[in-house]
Amino acid sequence: MEDEKILSLYWQRDESAIQETKDKYGPYLYKIAYNILCSLQDSEESVNDTYLAAWDSMPPHRPNVLSTYLGKLTRRISIDIFRRKNRDKRQASEYALSLDELADCISARDGGPEQVLEAQLLADAIGDFLRSISEDARNLFIGRYYFLDPLKETARYCGMSESKAKSMLFRTRCSLRAYLEKEGFDL
Amino acid sequence: MRQNKLHDALGLLDDDLIEAVEKLRSGAPKKRVSMYWISAAACLCIAAVVLFAAEKFVQPLLDRQSADGLKYEGYDNVASVESGNTDESGEAVFSLSLLLKITSWRENGFTGTVAGILDTESYTVGTELTVLFSEDVSYYPGEESSAKEGAPTSKDFPVGTTVWVQFHGVSENAPEAGTEESILVAKSIGPASLASAPADTTE
Structure with a gap:
Protein backbone atom coordinates (compact mmCIF):
# COMPACT_ATOMS: atom_id res chain seq x y z
CA MET A 1 0.00 0.00 0.00
CA ASN A 86 22.28 -1.20 29.99
CA ARG A 87 22.95 1.75 32.20
CA ASP A 88 25.88 0.19 33.92
CA LYS A 89 27.20 -2.28 31.41
CA ARG A 90 28.00 -2.56 27.77
CA GLN A 91 26.74 -5.07 25.26
CA ALA A 92 28.16 -5.90 21.90
CA SER A 93 25.56 -3.99 19.93
CA GLU A 94 26.39 -1.65 17.09
CA TYR A 95 25.07 1.20 19.24
CA ALA A 96 27.57 0.35 21.98
CA LEU A 97 30.40 0.08 19.47
CA SER A 98 29.46 3.41 17.94
CA LEU A 99 29.72 5.10 21.34
CA ASP A 100 33.43 4.34 21.41
CA GLU A 101 33.91 5.55 17.85
CA LEU A 102 31.97 8.76 18.36
CA ALA A 103 34.17 9.67 21.32
CA ASP A 104 36.36 11.22 18.67
CA CYS A 105 33.73 13.83 17.92
CA ILE A 106 32.34 15.22 21.13
CA SER A 107 32.69 15.25 24.86
CA ALA A 108 29.77 17.31 26.13
CA ARG A 109 28.09 16.97 29.47
CA ASP A 110 24.77 15.19 29.86
CA GLY A 111 21.62 16.52 31.38
CA GLY A 112 20.26 20.00 31.87
CA PRO A 113 17.00 21.70 31.06
CA GLU A 114 18.33 22.96 27.74
CA GLN A 115 19.08 19.47 26.50
CA VAL A 116 16.34 19.27 23.91
CA LEU A 117 17.13 22.64 22.37
CA GLU A 118 20.81 21.88 22.46
CA ALA A 119 20.22 18.58 20.68
CA GLN A 120 18.37 20.34 17.87
CA LEU A 121 21.10 22.93 17.52
CA LEU A 122 23.67 20.18 17.44
CA ALA A 123 21.61 18.29 14.87
CA ASP A 124 21.45 21.38 12.68
CA ALA A 125 25.20 21.81 12.90
CA ILE A 126 25.87 18.18 12.12
CA GLY A 127 23.49 18.41 9.17
CA ASP A 128 25.34 21.43 7.82
CA PHE A 129 28.61 19.60 8.23
CA LEU A 130 27.35 16.49 6.48
CA ARG A 131 26.15 18.55 3.54
CA SER A 132 29.63 20.04 3.19
CA ILE A 133 31.42 16.73 2.79
CA SER A 134 31.41 14.28 -0.10
CA GLU A 135 28.35 12.18 -0.79
CA ASP A 136 30.25 8.98 -0.05
CA ALA A 137 31.52 10.25 3.30
CA ARG A 138 28.07 11.57 4.20
CA ASN A 139 26.24 8.37 3.36
CA LEU A 140 28.86 6.32 5.15
CA PHE A 141 28.57 8.42 8.30
CA ILE A 142 24.78 8.28 8.35
CA GLY A 143 24.75 4.57 7.57
CA ARG A 144 27.16 3.82 10.41
CA TYR A 145 25.99 6.25 13.10
CA TYR A 146 22.32 6.89 12.35
CA PHE A 147 21.24 3.48 11.07
CA LEU A 148 24.01 1.84 13.12
CA ASP A 149 24.66 -0.72 10.41
CA PRO A 150 27.83 -2.81 10.87
CA LEU A 151 30.89 -1.31 9.19
CA LYS A 152 31.11 -4.15 6.68
CA GLU A 153 27.54 -3.72 5.58
CA THR A 154 27.77 0.05 5.45
CA ALA A 155 30.87 -0.17 3.28
CA ARG A 156 29.10 -2.58 0.95
CA TYR A 157 26.10 -0.46 0.18
CA CYS A 158 28.25 2.65 -0.07
CA GLY A 159 30.30 0.86 -2.67
CA MET A 160 33.72 0.76 -1.04
CA SER A 161 36.05 -1.60 0.77
CA GLU A 162 35.77 -2.04 4.51
CA SER A 163 39.25 -0.62 5.10
CA LYS A 164 38.52 2.44 3.01
CA ALA A 165 35.26 2.94 4.87
CA LYS A 166 37.07 2.68 8.19
CA SER A 167 39.60 5.30 7.14
CA MET A 168 36.93 7.58 5.73
CA LEU A 169 34.87 7.36 8.91
CA PHE A 170 37.89 8.21 11.03
CA ARG A 171 38.62 11.29 8.96
CA THR A 172 34.98 12.32 9.03
CA ARG A 173 34.79 12.01 12.80
CA CYS A 174 37.92 14.14 13.19
CA SER A 175 36.59 16.72 10.76
CA LEU A 176 33.25 16.81 12.55
CA ARG A 177 34.96 17.44 15.85
CA ALA A 178 36.93 20.32 14.35
CA TYR A 179 33.75 21.70 12.80
CA LEU A 180 31.80 21.56 16.04
CA GLU A 181 34.64 23.24 17.91
CA LYS A 182 34.70 26.00 15.31
CA GLU A 183 30.94 26.42 15.64
CA GLY A 184 31.36 26.92 19.36
CA PHE A 185 29.91 23.69 20.70
CA ASP A 186 31.20 22.74 24.11
CA LEU A 187 33.45 19.75 23.52
CA MET B 1 27.64 9.62 28.61
CA ARG B 2 28.88 12.31 26.24
CA GLN B 3 28.39 10.33 23.04
CA ASN B 4 24.73 9.87 23.89
CA LYS B 5 24.26 13.53 23.17
CA LEU B 6 25.61 13.05 19.68
CA HIS B 7 23.33 10.08 19.07
CA ASP B 8 20.33 12.10 20.23
CA ALA B 9 21.28 14.83 17.79
CA LEU B 10 21.70 12.33 14.96
CA GLY B 11 18.13 11.28 15.55
CA LEU B 12 17.08 14.80 14.62
CA LEU B 13 18.86 14.98 11.27
CA ASP B 14 16.95 16.31 8.28
CA ASP B 15 14.89 13.67 6.51
CA ASP B 16 16.50 14.15 3.11
CA LEU B 17 19.89 13.11 4.47
CA ILE B 18 18.40 9.94 5.88
CA GLU B 19 16.29 9.17 2.83
CA ALA B 20 19.36 9.15 0.60
CA VAL B 21 20.94 6.43 2.70
CA GLU B 22 17.65 4.53 2.97
CA LYS B 23 17.73 4.13 -0.79
CA LEU B 24 21.28 2.81 -0.66
CA ARG B 25 20.39 0.36 2.09
CA SER B 26 17.41 -0.95 0.23
CA GLY B 27 19.46 -1.31 -2.92
CA ALA B 28 16.88 0.64 -4.88
CA PRO B 29 18.55 2.34 -7.86
CA LYS B 30 17.60 5.94 -8.64
CA LYS B 31 17.04 5.13 -12.29
CA ARG B 32 16.68 1.68 -13.70
CA VAL B 33 18.59 0.90 -16.87
CA SER B 34 19.04 -2.48 -18.48
CA MET B 35 21.97 -4.23 -16.82
CA TYR B 36 23.06 -5.53 -20.19
CA TRP B 37 23.69 -2.03 -21.51
CA ILE B 38 25.27 -0.91 -18.24
CA SER B 39 27.72 -3.81 -18.42
CA ALA B 40 28.49 -3.21 -22.09
CA ALA B 41 29.02 0.51 -21.54
CA ALA B 42 31.19 -0.16 -18.51
CA CYS B 43 33.39 -2.58 -20.45
CA LEU B 44 33.88 -0.08 -23.24
CA CYS B 45 34.74 2.69 -20.81
CA ILE B 46 37.21 0.53 -18.94
CA ALA B 47 38.88 -0.57 -22.15
CA ALA B 48 39.21 3.03 -23.32
CA VAL B 49 40.65 4.20 -20.01
CA VAL B 50 43.12 1.34 -19.84
CA LEU B 51 44.35 1.98 -23.38
CA PHE B 52 44.66 5.71 -22.72
CA ALA B 53 46.44 5.24 -19.40
CA ALA B 54 48.81 2.66 -20.82
CA GLU B 55 49.87 4.91 -23.62
CA LYS B 56 49.95 8.13 -21.67
CA PHE B 57 51.33 7.19 -18.27
CA VAL B 58 52.27 3.60 -17.66
CA GLN B 59 54.60 2.89 -20.56
CA PRO B 60 56.84 5.92 -19.97
CA LEU B 61 57.15 4.92 -16.31
CA LEU B 62 58.01 1.37 -17.17
CA ASP B 63 60.76 2.60 -19.41
CA ARG B 64 62.34 4.80 -16.76
CA GLN B 65 64.82 4.25 -14.00
CA SER B 66 64.39 5.91 -10.63
CA ALA B 67 67.11 8.02 -9.02
CA ASP B 68 68.27 5.11 -6.90
CA GLY B 69 68.16 2.51 -9.64
CA LEU B 70 64.88 0.88 -8.70
CA LYS B 71 62.77 -0.19 -11.59
CA TYR B 72 59.33 1.19 -12.10
CA GLU B 73 56.78 -1.56 -11.82
CA GLY B 74 53.05 -1.20 -11.86
CA TYR B 75 51.08 -3.12 -9.30
CA ASP B 76 47.42 -3.16 -8.55
CA ASN B 77 47.60 -2.00 -4.98
CA VAL B 78 49.85 -1.03 -2.13
CA ALA B 79 49.55 -4.45 -0.58
CA SER B 80 51.99 -5.73 -3.15
CA VAL B 81 54.71 -3.63 -1.53
CA GLU B 82 53.82 -4.83 1.92
CA SER B 83 54.05 -8.40 0.73
CA GLY B 84 57.73 -7.81 0.04
CA ASN B 85 57.98 -7.90 -3.72
CA THR B 86 61.60 -7.67 -4.86
CA ASP B 87 63.49 -7.89 -8.11
CA GLU B 88 66.41 -10.21 -8.91
CA SER B 89 68.89 -8.19 -6.89
CA GLY B 90 66.68 -8.23 -3.84
CA GLU B 91 65.76 -4.54 -4.08
CA ALA B 92 62.18 -3.70 -3.19
CA VAL B 93 60.01 -2.86 -6.16
CA PHE B 94 57.74 0.01 -5.31
CA SER B 95 54.16 -0.25 -6.26
CA LEU B 96 51.90 2.60 -7.05
CA SER B 97 52.15 6.11 -8.36
CA LEU B 98 49.58 8.87 -8.58
CA LEU B 99 49.07 12.40 -9.75
CA LEU B 100 48.34 14.56 -6.71
CA LYS B 101 47.31 18.17 -6.43
CA ILE B 102 49.00 19.64 -3.38
CA THR B 103 46.54 21.29 -0.99
CA SER B 104 48.84 22.03 1.96
CA TRP B 105 52.32 21.39 3.22
CA ARG B 106 53.15 19.82 6.57
CA GLU B 107 56.22 18.62 8.38
CA ASN B 108 57.98 16.02 6.26
CA GLY B 109 55.27 15.90 3.64
CA PHE B 110 52.11 17.35 2.24
CA THR B 111 48.44 16.63 1.78
CA GLY B 112 46.81 16.52 -1.60
CA THR B 113 43.92 15.22 -3.62
CA VAL B 114 44.24 12.57 -6.30
CA ALA B 115 44.22 14.28 -9.68
CA GLY B 116 44.99 11.26 -11.82
CA ILE B 117 45.57 7.55 -11.59
CA LEU B 118 48.83 6.16 -12.97
CA ASP B 119 49.18 2.53 -12.02
CA THR B 120 46.88 1.65 -9.19
CA GLU B 121 43.23 0.93 -8.57
CA SER B 122 43.45 1.73 -4.89
CA TYR B 123 42.35 5.36 -5.09
CA THR B 124 39.88 7.39 -7.04
CA VAL B 125 40.27 10.91 -8.34
CA GLY B 126 39.40 13.35 -5.61
CA THR B 127 40.59 11.16 -2.73
CA GLU B 128 42.48 13.12 -0.12
CA LEU B 129 45.85 11.64 0.83
CA THR B 130 48.64 12.51 3.20
CA VAL B 131 52.12 12.03 1.75
CA LEU B 132 55.13 11.53 3.98
CA PHE B 133 58.64 11.52 2.61
CA SER B 134 60.71 8.40 3.06
CA GLU B 135 64.23 8.64 4.43
CA ASP B 136 65.74 8.27 0.95
CA VAL B 137 63.24 10.37 -0.97
CA SER B 138 64.31 12.13 -4.16
CA TYR B 139 62.62 14.66 -6.43
CA TYR B 140 62.78 16.38 -9.79
CA PRO B 141 62.63 20.15 -9.25
CA GLY B 142 61.56 20.81 -12.83
CA GLU B 143 60.90 19.27 -16.19
CA GLU B 144 64.48 19.78 -17.33
CA SER B 145 66.02 18.72 -14.02
CA SER B 146 67.63 15.50 -12.99
CA ALA B 147 66.71 13.89 -9.72
CA LYS B 148 67.86 15.50 -6.49
CA GLU B 149 68.26 13.62 -3.27
CA GLY B 150 66.26 14.82 -0.32
CA ALA B 151 62.78 16.14 0.25
CA PRO B 152 61.18 18.89 -1.84
CA THR B 153 59.69 21.96 -0.20
CA SER B 154 56.80 24.24 -0.90
CA LYS B 155 59.14 26.39 -2.93
CA ASP B 156 59.68 23.53 -5.34
CA PHE B 157 56.01 22.61 -5.57
CA PRO B 158 53.71 25.36 -4.24
CA VAL B 159 50.19 24.64 -3.04
CA GLY B 160 48.01 24.03 -6.06
CA THR B 161 50.72 22.31 -8.04
CA THR B 162 49.97 18.89 -9.46
CA VAL B 163 52.82 16.43 -9.06
CA TRP B 164 53.34 12.77 -9.75
CA VAL B 165 54.36 10.77 -6.72
CA GLN B 166 55.79 7.29 -6.56
CA PHE B 167 55.10 5.57 -3.29
CA HIS B 168 57.31 3.26 -1.33
CA GLY B 169 54.44 1.94 0.74
CA VAL B 170 52.14 2.78 3.62
CA SER B 171 53.32 4.31 6.85
CA GLU B 172 53.12 2.02 9.85
CA ASN B 173 54.10 4.65 12.37
CA ALA B 174 52.24 7.64 11.06
CA PRO B 175 50.93 10.04 13.69
CA GLU B 176 47.39 9.62 12.47
CA ALA B 177 47.23 5.91 13.09
CA GLY B 178 44.14 4.24 11.85
CA THR B 179 44.19 5.96 8.50
CA GLU B 180 46.70 3.74 6.77
CA GLU B 181 45.16 4.15 3.39
CA SER B 182 45.34 7.91 3.53
CA ILE B 183 49.00 8.11 4.50
CA LEU B 184 51.54 6.97 1.94
CA VAL B 185 55.31 7.16 2.00
CA ALA B 186 56.78 8.83 -1.06
CA LYS B 187 59.87 7.61 -2.83
CA SER B 188 60.07 10.10 -5.62
CA ILE B 189 58.22 13.25 -6.66
CA GLY B 190 58.24 15.34 -9.79
CA PRO B 191 56.21 17.71 -11.98
CA ALA B 192 53.11 16.16 -13.43
CA SER B 193 54.45 16.62 -16.93
CA LEU B 194 57.23 14.14 -16.22
CA ALA B 195 54.68 11.41 -15.81
CA SER B 196 54.47 11.23 -19.55
CA ALA B 197 58.01 12.34 -20.39
CA PRO B 198 60.56 9.99 -21.89
CA ALA B 199 63.37 8.50 -19.74
CA ASP B 200 65.51 11.11 -18.03
CA THR B 201 69.06 11.03 -16.72
CA THR B 202 69.56 10.10 -13.13
CA GLU B 203 72.22 10.92 -10.65
Missing part, protein backbone atom coordinates in the same frame (compact mmCIF):
# COMPACT_ATOMS: atom_id res chain seq x y z
CA GLU A 2 1.25 3.47 -0.83
CA ASP A 3 2.40 5.71 2.00
CA GLU A 4 -0.27 8.29 1.26
CA LYS A 5 -3.00 5.68 1.72
CA ILE A 6 -1.45 4.42 4.94
CA LEU A 7 -1.28 7.98 6.26
CA SER A 8 -4.91 8.46 5.37
CA LEU A 9 -5.78 5.43 7.49
CA TYR A 10 -4.00 6.98 10.47
CA TRP A 11 -5.86 10.25 9.98
CA GLN A 12 -9.15 8.41 9.66
CA ARG A 13 -8.24 6.57 12.90
CA ASP A 14 -8.60 3.28 11.03
CA GLU A 15 -6.70 0.64 13.02
CA SER A 16 -5.80 -1.22 9.83
CA ALA A 17 -3.11 1.48 9.50
CA ILE A 18 -1.02 -0.44 12.04
CA GLN A 19 -1.18 -3.69 10.10
CA GLU A 20 -0.41 -1.93 6.83
CA THR A 21 2.58 -0.25 8.48
CA LYS A 22 3.75 -3.57 9.86
CA ASP A 23 3.42 -5.27 6.48
CA LYS A 24 5.35 -2.59 4.65
CA TYR A 25 7.91 -1.42 7.19
CA GLY A 26 8.14 -4.12 9.83
CA PRO A 27 11.43 -5.67 8.62
CA TYR A 28 12.96 -2.22 8.04
CA LEU A 29 12.11 -1.07 11.54
CA TYR A 30 13.15 -4.35 13.08
CA LYS A 31 16.61 -4.06 11.57
CA ILE A 32 17.09 -0.58 12.98
CA ALA A 33 16.03 -1.84 16.40
CA TYR A 34 18.21 -4.94 16.26
CA ASN A 35 21.30 -2.94 15.30
CA ILE A 36 20.90 -1.12 18.59
CA LEU A 37 19.54 -3.76 20.90
CA CYS A 38 20.94 -7.07 19.60
CA SER A 39 17.97 -8.78 21.20
CA LEU A 40 15.00 -10.33 19.41
CA GLN A 41 12.70 -9.69 22.32
CA ASP A 42 13.80 -6.10 22.89
CA SER A 43 13.66 -5.35 19.19
CA GLU A 44 10.11 -6.61 19.02
CA GLU A 45 9.24 -4.45 22.02
CA SER A 46 10.81 -1.44 20.30
CA VAL A 47 8.97 -1.97 17.03
CA ASN A 48 5.67 -2.49 18.80
CA ASP A 49 6.27 0.73 20.72
CA THR A 50 6.96 2.38 17.39
CA TYR A 51 3.54 1.41 16.06
CA LEU A 52 1.96 2.83 19.19
CA ALA A 53 3.98 6.03 18.92
CA ALA A 54 2.99 6.33 15.26
CA TRP A 55 -0.68 5.85 16.15
CA ASP A 56 -0.46 8.48 18.87
CA SER A 57 1.35 11.02 16.72
CA MET A 58 -0.57 10.81 13.45
CA PRO A 59 -2.47 13.03 13.43
CA PRO A 60 -1.36 15.72 13.93
CA HIS A 61 1.88 14.72 12.19
CA ARG A 62 1.69 13.93 8.49
CA PRO A 63 5.27 13.15 7.44
CA ASN A 64 6.37 13.56 3.85
CA VAL A 65 8.24 10.27 3.94
CA LEU A 66 6.68 7.70 6.23
CA SER A 67 9.68 5.35 6.31
CA THR A 68 12.00 8.05 7.61
CA TYR A 69 9.50 9.16 10.22
CA LEU A 70 8.95 5.64 11.49
CA GLY A 71 12.67 4.92 11.40
CA LYS A 72 13.37 7.92 13.61
CA LEU A 73 10.76 6.74 16.10
CA THR A 74 12.23 3.27 16.21
CA ARG A 75 15.77 4.57 16.57
CA ARG A 76 14.86 6.85 19.46
CA ILE A 77 12.79 4.19 21.23
CA SER A 78 15.49 1.56 20.77
CA ILE A 79 18.19 3.83 22.13
CA ASP A 80 16.00 4.62 25.15
CA ILE A 81 15.47 0.90 25.77
CA PHE A 82 19.17 0.27 25.41
CA ARG A 83 20.09 3.01 27.88
CA ARG A 84 17.46 1.85 30.34
CA LYS A 85 18.56 -1.76 30.27
